Amino acid sequence: MKERIVRLKKLTYIPQNEIAWLIEQAELSVKQQEIIEENKRQQEVTVHQFRQAQKDIQHLSGESSRYKQALEKIITNLNFAITVAQNELEGDAE
Incomplete structure (x- = not known):
């Protein structure tokens, strides 16, 4: 050419x-x-979508962490309530 x-x-x-x-x-x-x-x-659109996905993942990870902490508190409170109930039952049994 x-x-x-x-x-x-x-x-x-x-x-x-x-x-x-x-x-x-x-x-x-x-x-x-x-x-x-x-x-x-198309590359710019893909980069934008990738960055948005990264933000979404960070957001969801944060939410997951908050839910996990809340669930751990609930489990701790339930374990405490179970222990109290068991102690009351043992006390009533005597």
Whole structure:
């Protein structure tokens, strides 16, 4: 392709078939640029989605931690209530 371009630059008259080739190459270049721009746009969307997913994971991890702590408190309180109830039952049995 480079060789053909160099040869065309040297010509004072460009034949019709060479003009058609130049037009075709220009159209291909435009299509390639459009594809590159679409890929960049998709990459930006993907990066945004990834960052949002990271934030969501951090948020859910925090929620999970809070639920775990609350559940541990409930279990501790239930164990205490069970112990108290057992002591009362043992006291009533005597």
